[in-house]
Amino acid sequence: MGKRHETIGIKQTIRFDWMQKTVNLLMAGLDQKAVRQELHDYLSEKKGSGAEEERGKTSRSQAVNILMNIWVSPDQELLLFRDAALTFLREHPSLELAAHWAMISAAYPFWFNVARQTGRLLALQDQVTHKQISTRLKEQYGDRETVSRYARYVIRSFVAWGVLKDLQVKGCYGKNPVLKIEDARSAGLIFESALLATPEAKIPMGLLLNNPAFFPFQVPVVTGDSISRSYDRIELIRYGLDDELLKLYSA
Structure with missing residues (x-):
């Protein structure tokens, strides 16, 4: 179906409010160039990624590119689905988490696979660790350092989106209400x-x-x-x- 399934792509934590901002700009009728500039301006006012322990400066351009690839200029094969997701958002604003989750999963299947391994572990136990998730992912993507690092960004995104919560032990996560x-x-x-x-x-x-x-x-x-x-x-x-x-x- 394309390179989406081969690439990891999520190279930093993505906050939920960034997704909301992107959709709001898109729904307001801005063109791609205007949305990109507005996102740059919006993220320039933010400090870091929203994940407390994230190291280094967030790459604003990288974040904007990810957001654009999800909602504004996704792969050609995702355009009809993107339009359906926008319609869904207008009709079901209380389910915006589902719409954003669906769109980022389609645009970046790595997100979907991190979620799949996380969900599998949570079905067996009350908490999960980054190490447990990344170990399972390496069986699919290979034993590369980038798999573990990028999995961490997705997991931190899960926390930022409120679907996982940090536990007292660093690197351990629990599930929030569904x-x-x-x-x-x-x-x-x-x-x-x-x-x-x-x-x-x-x-x-x-x-x-x-x-x-x-x-x-x-x-x-x-x-x-x-x-x-x-x-x-x-x-x-x-x-x-x-x-x-x-x-x-x-x-």
Whole structure:
């Protein structure tokens, strides 16, 4: 599906208010050049990344590039999804966490994979560590120092977004209360993000309903039929007796 699945990309902590600011500028009708300049001005007033222990100066240009790649000028194959996410935000402002989570997961699948490993560990225990998460990620991305370092930026972003919390022991994190998603249309948005974050662009329905990458959310029990009816970009495939698979039509 493209280089998105091969690159790590998240090279610093991304704060939730930066995502909100980007969307607000986009919804206000500013063009790409104007949004980029406004983001530079906005971040120039911020000190650091919002993660207390982050070392060194935040690269403002790097942060702006990441934000632009997520919401303003994503890959061509993400444009329809971006537009759907903007519509979702207008209709469901109380679920903005889900919209931002979906968009960053699609644009940067590394985020999705860090979330998946985090959720897997939290399903087994009450707290997780950076070391545990990065060890699992290295099985997928290789034993590179950059994997551990960039995983830390994503984990710190999870804390900045309020889906994880720092515990007393440094490098240990606990889970915060989840956001409840109540209908198929809303669930479809994060399901589509998972499909976009997966190279094969197809996932069994059971794995979507219980996907550990959605650990910040309470996902409703919905059927493949309801998702495919709500989303014209998602196709339902039945196999076996009662098994269902969701895939992107373009895949």
